[in-house]
Amino acid sequence: MIIYNKKTSKMKIAIINSNAAISVGGGVRLQGIMWHDGLVKLGHKCDLINFWDENDWGSYDWIIILAYGEMFPVLVRWLAKINPNIAIAPIIDPQWSKPKFKFFFKYWGFKKHFGLSSQHHDFYLYGRNAKRYLVRSQQETEYLNECCDVDLEKIKKVPLSLRFDVANEMPDKENFCFHCSRLRAENKNVSRLIEAAKKYGFQLKLAGALHGEDDKAWLDSLTNGASNIEYVGMLSDEELIAYYKKCKVFALPSLLEGVGMVALEAAAYGAEIVLTNIGAPKEYWDGHAELVNPYNIDDIGKAIVKCLNKDLSQSLMLNFIRENYSLEACTRKLIKALE
Numbered sequence: 001m002i003i004y005n006k007k008t009s010k011m012k013i014a015i016i017n018s019n020a021a022i023s024v025g026g027g028v029r030l031q032g033i034m035w036h037d038g039l040v041k042l043g044h045k046c047d048l049i050n051f052w053d054e055n056d057w058g059s060y061d062w063i064i065i066l067a068y069g070e071m072f073p074v075l076v077r078w079l080a081k082i083n084p085n086i087a088i089a090p091i092i093d094p095q096w097s098k099p100k101f102k103f104f105f106k107y108w109g110f111k112k113h114f115g116l117s118s119q120h121h122d123f124y125l126y127g128r129n130a131k132r133y134l135v136r137s138q139q140e141t142e143y144l145n146e147c148c149d150v151d152l153e154k155i156k157k158v159p160l161s162l163r164f165d166v167a168n169e170m171p172d173k174e175n176f177c178f179h180c181s182r183l184r185a186e187n188k189n190v191s192r193l194i195e196a197a198k199k200y201g202f203q204l205k206l207a208g209a210l211h212g213e214d215d216k217a218w219l220d221s222l223t224n225g226a227s228n229i230e231y232v233g234m235l236s237d238e239e240l241i242a243y244y245k246k247c248k249v250f251a252l253p254s255l256l257e258g259v260g261m262v263a264l265e266a267a268a269y270g271a272e273i274v275l276t277n278i279g280a281p282k283e284y285w286d287g288h289a290e291l292v293n294p295y296n297i298d299d300i301g302k303a304i305v306k307c308l309n310k311d312l313s314q315s316l317m318l319n320f321i322r323e324n325y326s327l328e329a330c331t332r333k334l335i336k337a338l339e
Helices: 026-041 072-082 098-107 119-129 138-148 190-200 212-223 237-246 261-267 280-284 297-308 315-325 327-338
Strands: 012-017 045-048 062-066 086-089 132-135 155-157 174-180 204-207 229-233 247-252 272-276 290-292
Touching: 012 026, 026 045, 026 062, 026 327, 062 072, 072 086, 072 119, 098 119, 098 138, 119 138, 132 138, 132 327, 138 155, 138 280, 155 327, 174 190, 174 237, 174 297, 190 204, 190 212, 190 229, 190 297, 204 237, 212 229, 237 247, 237 261, 247 261, 247 297, 261 272, 261 315, 272 280, 272 297, 290 297, 315 327
Parallel strands: 012 045, 012 062, 062 086, 086 132, 132 155, 174 204, 174 247, 204 229, 247 272, 272 290
Antiparallel strands: none
16 A cells, blocks of 8 residues: 555655675665655655664555665565565666576576576566566666566666766866776776777876776786876765866776766766767767767777867756756656656
8 A cells, every 4th residue: 555645745765775795785875875865855754774673664655675685585575565565676787688687587596497596586586576666777677578577567767866966067177088987897898998098199087996906007007108098096076076077078988887877977067978889878868978889999089089179068968967867856756656
């Protein structure tokens, strides 16, 4: 039974991270916090669940379970018996083709024939207890529908919101390209971005974590002393915003990316965006980003040079980001998805 009162338009919502380990799911945790903050700001009651506390599960209009971590099967089965209004935000970043994804989710762990168990198959089995699936992209919708047999009527798209406010006016820009990520993660494609900078000569500044001497040696071997490439370290939020404000271009030529939140954040401060043409990130831009083949160094390099040579006129970009990805805009889409 939905307790939500349309006259007052206020809901009571619980948000749970299904990952058991404290260190797991930084992005999952952030998504939960942003939804909480947005809902509270609009006058709704929202609890980030702490399992040390007693919770009146039946009092919530909706219980949102984030991801499909270790606690997912128990949470869904148990909570659905107390409160039928369960929404799942699976946070799927597909690393596999649809046939492979379908095999691992639908069949790998099929106890009847194989006697196996898996986190993926548990999601397929027990996710059926949910009334809603909250996804971040059309790509995620397709994978749920085609590979996990989830009805389209149950799936609602709620884009991720920005952590930072959109700039009110265009910041002063410097003529360099910026990139921030887990630099050594293969999917971030930093090696090809560096090769593009070396070949086309543009200024490239890199930020993100390097763990130990081995990672530093890896980056040094890629840059090979190139004077136009600078590693600026692991940045605080304040330092990151300063680079977003200064950079003329932000590049994210990933081989695999869920949404690419850092690109949205950079655009919120007026950066031109060079973005992978693979996967879900391109859905967010509606023609406001330069899309590239991330496997092609020339494609990456030429796009960055093109954007560096543009005249600065990003007021349309700032308005686009504000209207579509501000905390308030995305929270209203979440509320609509739950109505």
